[in-house]
Amino acid sequence: MLSSIFKKDNHSDEFQKLIDRWDSFIEKLKERYYEVLKQSEEPLNNVIENLQFDNVIIHNVKTGLKNQTVEQLSEKAEEGWNKMQSEMEKIGVSWDQINEQRNKLDHFKQWIDWQFGIFDVTTSGKAARKILDNVKKHIDDKKLHRCTQCAAELPIKIYSFISINLKCDSCGSVNTYIPDDRIRALEYYVLIPLAEEQAYPFKQKAKNDREAQKQYFKTYYEFLMENVPDKKEFYERDMNERINNPFFKLSF
Numbered sequence: 001m002l003s004s005i006f007k008k009d010n011h012s013d014e015f016q017k018l019i020d021r022w023d024s025f026i027e028k029l030k031e032r033y034y035e036v037l038k039q040s041e042e043p044l045n046n047v048i049e050n051l052q053f054d055n056v057i058i059h060n061v062k063t064g065l066k067n068q069t070v071e072q073l074s075e076k077a078e079e080g081w082n083k084m085q086s087e088m089e090k091i092g093v094s095w096d097q098i099n100e101q102r103n104k105l106d107h108f109k110q111w112i113d114w115q116f117g118i119f120d121v122t123t124s125g126k127a128a129r130k131i132l133d134n135v136k137k138h139i140d141d142k143k144l145h146r147c148t149q150c151a152a153e154l155p156i157k158i159y160s161f162i163s164i165n166l167k168c169d170s171c172g173s174v175n176t177y178i179p180d181d182r183i184r185a186l187e188y189y190v191l192i193p194l195a196e197e198q199a200y201p202f203k204q205k206a207k208n209d210r211e212a213q214k215q216y217f218k219t220y221y222e223f224l225m226e227n228v229p230d231k232k233e234f235y236e237r238d239m240n241e242r243i244n245n246p247f248f249k250l251s252f
């Protein structure tokens, strides 16, 4: 056992020095986190500026940055903790004192995870707005959809996300309408990231708070239902399942 639960608190200068060193080590990891993101800011903005109709590259950039920050810095924190722990063992500190120092490791890991989550969602949001902009420029709102048989005008919504079969009012023949790939891609590259951005503020509380969790799902799905009316029922079913099933756990 690392430290007996019967051991008394250690109030030595030596221990205080260890604590100070541990605190400043964690502080440095936080600084490093901000530094990495700061360095990535300009190149990332360039990447967003040059996006076309998908966000695959953004996804890759974020994976790389997550590795450099959340994963590597958490690993460093763990290593630092191992040293801290063995130093504390050497001078003999109490169980409570150890736990108090270990909490700092846990808080750091939660902190960096949450910070990166905010960065992640905000970046995807920026990318989504850029892609939406590109799609809007590409799509001709005034374009008419005409029946392939008689050329009568068909009542087709431009921003439709699913293929539909439409019977022509004039000649009765059935036309299959397949939405533009770019419009279909909006759902995944634009609307889902934007829904997540809207709902994200509820996510941190949602970890331990059932009401906040409901709020998160409601905000997320209502945004999608409003913007993807073609799939309203599909999203509504999903939402209700998540809101009403007491065993459903939000994954983080």
Ligand SMILES: [Zn+2]
Residues within 6 Å of the ligand: 147, 148, 149, 150, 151, 152, 168, 169, 170, 171, 172, 173
């Ligand atoms: Zn027709």
